[in-house]
Amino acid sequence: MPLDWKDTIEITRARPAQAAELTRIAIAAKAHWGYPERWMALWAPLLAISPDYIATNEVWAAALGPEIAGFYSLTDLGRAVSLENMWVLPRYIRQGLGRGLFSHALARCRQLGYETLRIEADPHAQGFYEHMGAHKIGEHVDLLDGQPRILPLLEMALR
Numbered sequence: 001m002p003l004d005w006k007d008t009i010e011i012t013r014a015r016p017a018q019a020a021e022l023t024r025i026a027i028a029a030k031a032h033w034g035y036p037e038r039w040m041a042l043w044a045p046l047l048a049i050s051p052d053y054i055a056t057n058e059v060w061a062a063a064l065g066p067e068i069a070g071f072y073s074l075t076d077l078g079r080a081v082s083l084e085n086m087w088v089l090p091r092y093i094r095q096g097l098g099r100g101l102f103s104h105a106l107a108r109c110r111q112l113g114y115e116t117l118r119i120e121a122d123p124h125a126q127g128f129y130e131h132m133g134a135h136k137i138g139e140h141v142d143l144l145d146g147q148p149r150i151l152p153l154l155e156m157a158l159r
Helices: 016-031 037-047 051-056 097-111 123-131
Strands: 010-013 058-064 067-076 080-088 116-120 135-144 147-157
Touching: 010 097, 016 037, 016 051, 016 058, 016 067, 016 080, 058 097, 067 097, 080 097, 097 116, 097 123, 123 135, 123 147
Parallel strands: 080 116
Antiparallel strands: 010 058, 058 067, 067 080, 116 147, 135 147
């Protein structure tokens, strides 16, 4: 049964002391899609969230009681903003937490005055972002372990 995120989830600014927990969430969420262990090892440095990253970027964490269940981060691109991270613990996927986090991110982007949200998505997340109103504007081809991997580039107007 989907969560009623407005009543049960508290979204607050992440603290540098939560870096290890956010890293654990990112790795668990990425691994949920069944990627090979080798790829997960290659991605580990990219999925790591440092205390400094939290201190210098917009990073927001969603708590269900005492548990951090997901988070997102934004990076300034001038008039646009990039959704750099949005990860949800696997047991909360398809329970409304991602929708709640994304809605919070949109509200935060608008509050900060951005015109456009950009997303380089994991292929498994493309449908979610399109369902939320983003549209595909291109692709980024990444070579991983000698294999091409196509990442959708999405965009959403904020005004």
